[in-house]
Amino acid sequence: MIKNLFTQSINPYRFPKILNWAKQGKYFNFDGYPIFYYDSSVADTTAISKPTLLLLHGYPTSSIDSLCMLDELQRRFRIIAPDYLGYGLSAKPISFAYSIFSQANMIEQLMSSLNLSQFHILAHDVGDTIAQELLARQIDRRQYIIQSTVFLNGGLFPEAHHPFIMMKLLKTPFIGAIIQYIVPRSLFASAINRVFGPTTKRSEQELNEITSLLFYNAPYNLLQQLQCYLNERITHRDRWVNAMNKVQTLDENPIPIRLIDGPFDPISGKHMVKRYREIIDKPDTRVLAENIGHYPNLEDPENTLRHFLDFHTSISA
Template sequence: MPLAEIPLCVWRKRSQTLIFRGQTIHYWTVGQGEPLLLIHGFPTASWDWHYLWQPLAQRYRVIACDMLGFGDSAKPLNHPYSLLEQADLQQALLAHLNVEQPVHVLAHDYGDSVAQELLARHHESRIDIASCVFLNGGLFPETHRPLLMQKLLLSPLGWMIGRAFTRDVLVKSFRQIFGPQTRPSESEFDDFWSLIDSHHGPRIMHKLIGYIPERRIQRDRWVGAMQRGGVPLQVIDGEVDPISGAHMVERYRQLIPDPDTVLLPGIGHYPQIEAPAQVLKHYLAFRDRLVSPSRKVACS
């Protein structure tokens, strides 16, 4: 049975706000139980998780925010956006909500890099991470295959490219990265665009894209944190994603001890939107194995 969506207009009404370093951040929380932090990707927002929101809330205390520069949160123009600051934001949100238990993390795309930073901080005793599951993202700079639009945003003309970013450009880019049978509807494209365009978002896209070189700088520290062990990890990945699909999972299996990976055939870069029921099934199975480790089986 398909999971029920939460319309964007309803989602927005449920948001709460936090002031982080002088900037307004929109966040959402629902449910009770162990805290589960959801971290969204680029260039979208926490609404990406809406299909999974209520099913996960039946078992966990689910928490998510639109990160600085994304969705309905503040998008200051003259700001040096950084993945490290986004990790600070996630920790500030957890502190704001008085979360003191170890935190489980489910992340996607750009959010994977934020989760990697949190994992590195876990090993530095700066946060307590209970588990981490990654959806399609650039976990290894050497396997990341950026779109032409991303390359242009990184160029010296990036500020012009960002300001020229329109709904039509978004549609063209997303049609390249979704699975051939799971592309968004026109109304979903409208909603994605509404979140990107909010607060004049296109004019800062060339600043947000700085996460790609930042990943290269942090690569060894982040990969080392994943290799260190002690925190259960899993990858759930859309296989046909041209950016971080099967080729990224192959690299993950080469580098990470006892890799726990799931490949979703025919699914692209946004598995939580393209195949939310499959993501939910595999995620809950992963969490169940943490409770009963003797039942652990290999996933591939």
């Protein structure tokens, strides 16, 4: 009953883009919860002969973010793009440990179910943190092989991450649930637009698509639970940051890494690039135009793709 108070009128399928995306996807069962994911091999019979690219989306969006670059990416890769638990078209249970470790477990099981033991990663925002945990697991267990990782804007180093006050309030128990319930979706949409560049902000319809997917089937306390990753970044900072350096120097299958960043981003823009260059050994970074914010994949897909594909050309060589 409580869950339905906020979600009863939300229907993301009324948007043609979302409906079409949903029709292209599949579902995977993770601990009894349906997880939505896109697999390009469903429509592309040649995909199984291509290297695999795992796309890890950001907060608070979903795998549909990949649409802007999808055609170009799947010419070269088999694309796997899941919605995490609590995001997009995946299950949003009212009581679940929405931790980075749980999301990483889900990714591992998904890739295992598809018999994919080697893959590249392109990650954004909270997807960066999930990718960091997967890199750390390469050092711990090496049950699969990550062949390379490209990060887009995200909180790779908590000391250089500047979340908005609203984000800090949302992760507070009880307060976060109240905010989710009483704040109009239009204000959430405005907050999302704050991280875009001055000339790349989303239209009203695009923001409605984002918030519809976010709140679709969402329990009253979803945002408070999802925001736990902000605390986890601090708690597990050394594990995740150290992994980024260690995996690049592994004796067997070293993992090359690149950061592509939109510098206008107030949360993880040029200040994050600066910290990256201080912390990471032999840092490989590419900074986009000054007007590009937190979503390079949406704001400047052409140049994001160029830097991404240049990276893959260089590591192939």
